[in-house]
Amino acid sequence: MLEIAYIRQNSEDVITRLAVKHFDAKAVIAEILSVDENKRAIQTKLDDVLSQLNKASKEIGDLYKAGKKQEADELKNKTTAWKQEITSLEGDLKKADQDLQDKAVLLPNLPNKNVPKGKTPEDNEVVFKHGDIPQLPESALPHWELTKKYDLIDFELGVKIAGAGFPVYKGKGAKLQRALINYFLDKAAEAGYMEIEPPILINKDSGFGTGQLPDKEGQMYHVTLDDLYMIPTAEVPITNIYRDVIVDEESLPIKNCGYTPCFRREAGSYGKDVRGLNRLHQFDKVEIVQIQHPDKSYATLEEMREYVAGLLKSLELPFRTLRLCGGDMSFASALTYDMEVYSGAQKRWLEVSSVSNFETFQSNRMKLRFKGGKDKPRLAHTLNGSALALPRIVAAILENNQTEKGIRMPKAIVPYTGFEMIS
């Protein structure tokens, strides 16, 4: 959520920058400014009347103590009108505040100056490329054939147990999952991230804090009996650890990571995009999260991008890094890099990581602040990235490394899998 004070002082800038995200903010901003002004007028008035009442109450107490009952009673009568006014003003204030909140929540985060102007995924800017596109023989199989051939993943069995999009990993397929999770967590620890194992169900406040609620309610599984949501990413519980917290400036940056399964309803998805491991309702992911000083958050974003690139290199996967254009960015992000690996048999790029700086968009919702010395608390910047999402990594490894004799494992994870080949 954007800060109201910022909107008040920079309304033109907000409108211009939101246009990059193809969001026409003109009308909403005008409404916000007007409601905000009205709200402040109400509050000034209310504070004034409350102040009078407080003063009178004190006097009444003193008068009673001094035995001047009659004077006290007279003063009491005066308060009736004030109390009515207070009730009325409080109602107005609450309404104005709610109104303001409702409108402000509709505004996406402001894109950073470096965000390309485009509208569709084609307009994303390729900022980095690594590795050669694998030249596989015509007989090369897509991963959903390979997983069947080597009995690694049973998609039909998942349908029986839960439904489409809930694969059952078996044998070396399951072991590969576990190996990748451990590998990613170990690498993150080496890079200074503290491992967290968070709850995978979250409450409404947490969903609001990171921006999933209220807009994306339909994307999450909702456990209605207890009013909890299954996490779509570890970002939600790990970032919400710091909701309503004021951290010491010296403790920045805070670097956390965690492995969790992730659950997404993916309502409306269909076609070949959802084939095999390409899009699932449940998948495994290791997430990295940082909380950083506003002055340093963009350096941190680059550092995180480099970190994820390093992981992909170590897995010997060809990949490219995209800077997302205004039209393709998420609601909450100020700047996002997507990392895509090339999946040789499908002959397409698959997104395996998304690294974003949210600036104060999440921290303002969460009231996550930092404080140094005698300075006033300020909103911190939050960042996160996948490091990495497993299914598409697995898809690319299986497809790109297939040979006549079986599927070769990248060297880096052999110590974790305990096998070099799947055959």
Place this chain on the structure above:
RNA sequence: GGAGAGAUGGCAGAGCGGUUUAAUGCGGCGGUCUUGAAAACCGUUGAACCUUCACGGGUUCCGGGGGUUCGAAUCCCUCUCUCUCCGCCA
């Protein structure tokens, strides 16, 4: 699931209608003393919002919401959460 207890400032912990503008202790910060440190002593110690060019002034916050009252941390209602015991259970 049953029974009971509780929710107060960074933490611990008083307060149970108007000397609370929240006692006291610990912690934190500053100082005195000291070659330095410790101890001791003194001072200081939150957040949000409104208003003001500024100095300052005002309002709100004792789990959330509502009520009683001129006045609520304190009384009433309600919700949520936590703890203890019992039951069940990985």
